[in-house]
Amino acid sequence: MSSPETFHGWLGHDSTSAAGNLTWSSFSPKPFNPTDIEIKVICCGICGSDIHTLRSGWGATHYPICVGHEIVGHVTRVGSSASSTHKIGDRVGVGAQVLSCLESDCDECSNGQHSYCAKGFVGTYNGQYKDSGYWSMGGYADYVRVPAAFAIKIPDGLKSEDAAPMMCGGITVYAPLVHNGAGPGKTVGIVGLGGLGHFGVLFAKALGCDKVVAISRRRNKEEDARAMGATEYIATSEDDKWATKHSRTIDLIISTVSAPDIPLSGYLRLLKTNGQFIQVGAPEDKLPAIMAFALIAKGCKIGGSQIGSPKEIEEMLKFAAEKGVKPWVQKVPMKQANKAVVEMEQGKARYRFVLENEEAQARL
Template identity: 55%
Template sequence: MAVPEKFQGWLGLDKESVKGNMKWGEFEPKKWEEDDVDIEISHCGICGSDLHTLQSGWNDTPYPCVVGHEIIGTAVRVGKNVKHIQVGDRVGVGAQARSCLEVDCAECTNGNESYCSRGGVNTYGSIYPKGEGKSYGGYATHNRTNAHFVFKIPDEIPSELAAPMMCAGITMYSPLTRNGCGPGKTVGIVGVGGLGHFGILFAKALGADRVVALSRKADKRADALALGADMYIATDDASEDANWNKTNKRSLDLIVSTISSPKMPMRKYLELLKVGGSFIQVGLPDGGVLPNINAFTLVGNGVKVGGSAIGAPHEIQEMLKLAAEKKIKPWVTVRPMSDANTAIVDMEAGKARYRYVLKAPTSASRL
């Protein structure tokens, strides 16, 4: 299949782009290598990370930038060194475009590529370390990514549902499986949103005995229960149990927090953990600031606090297999690629229930 030398996409040119000011235009993908795959994009999910990057919330974004790392499409060019992908395959790309993949890298050789500190490259907004160019994401006609981070999508999963799994899905699947979610375990998911709703879906699919959803207000109770939660706690609602942390003390084996706020009631969350339980943070606030943790809370309850970042390629493959087998259906709203500016504004306003997915026209280059 013919692939253009330059791709087209929604360019973020400065911090104001997050306000719906992205501009459609051409960009030059990274230098082609025979380990790469070119993808004609059909769908791309919208992630909170896209908004943080557009406004340089985590660090200075190397503008121009095309965001989007929940990519689904068709492989239209495949490097000679690639064995698991063929032209015409329906494939996906998540938040990582490359790691060093060196044989002496402890992370890359032990299934922890997402934690590689030598040559980690994000799907967008990263400068390749050997002069290959810049990475550009999925609000675009095409994407070019190292094949190690390109995955065949099972036939059972529609593209609009597969897209948000590539980031939001794996961001929740990885900490759940790495921290023992399964039969006999009770799991709490803090935040019912794009990430949190995946947490509920995957915790149930993995066989957790009990899943508890926690959110500030009571307005997401019906959604959380419909997703499969066994219990819902509205932490800031005066009409609810004001002593929810005491009422449910030491009831959970694992908590995964999707909240990106320095004002979250961390001490109360930790009180929900059983002795030996784990609190895993996946939400990333601008500046990275989280609430202080009292040492007496940690020591007195014998709990652990940790973090998790996306997931490794083998975990993405496992997640897709589980999603296909269990018929997991995230809640998505499909919007045209031409509507990207309005969609990111709506995302920032909290209107998504619970993931927006951009769909390209039949010919992705005509918007």
């Protein structure tokens, strides 16, 4: 397969980009290193992180930028140092991270916690490679070029459009569920039923949790939540005294919402003694303040979690294939990226938009 000198993708040029102002343009990829592979993009999920970054919501974005970090495609070029792990034609996925320092004296990398590496973390987009100075560009594109260590082979049992949103949305909830003991005998609550939250319900069910409680502002998604595997549903803006009624009933809560005005004190009331509240959604503003006794009175804990390592992503994909975990996706032609981004921000996804590169699909 040939390797183009320039790539093409949907580029954002300023903070208005998320309002449907992306332009299909050419750009130069990072220099190809022996440790790299090149991937012809089949499809790419649309993540809330894309919108936050396009509008510089989490801080200054380096423009122009091509977002997209839920990528699945076929390998078209393999560096000499990557040939033992990847072959031309392999179907692989790339998530929200493409590099860490990988040094033996790094506590995080040496312990398989690459997503927490403080010395060499490079995001799939809006990250800068120290060796070349190039800024990473994502998967709303025809090709991506990334370090091979962060490209994971997709099991044959998963469709590309299903695997793509797992590369970020899936692992973001799978990792904290597994790390915090979700499984038989446990009751797990999932706050928010968007792209991340629907994965939370699906994976909690697949992990064998006794009860899966979907928690949302309104009751309009209850039917969907129960179809995904939720056994209970709490609508915080519609249910009277919901925090009191369900007090001390949940072992672990994963919060996927990115709104800063969440009823955090109410969520903590839902936890059992020694329960855990793990935040994975990333608001652009601060979380609400809480009284210390909300934690002290029953020994509960608040924590956070960020994506997962390549090994954890590989484990998640195998688990999903074995258990038949199937996300609810809506496929959209890559040429309609602007429309899909706007509708994603409007909350219209049910429950993950996946951009399809029609040219790549036609060649399969």
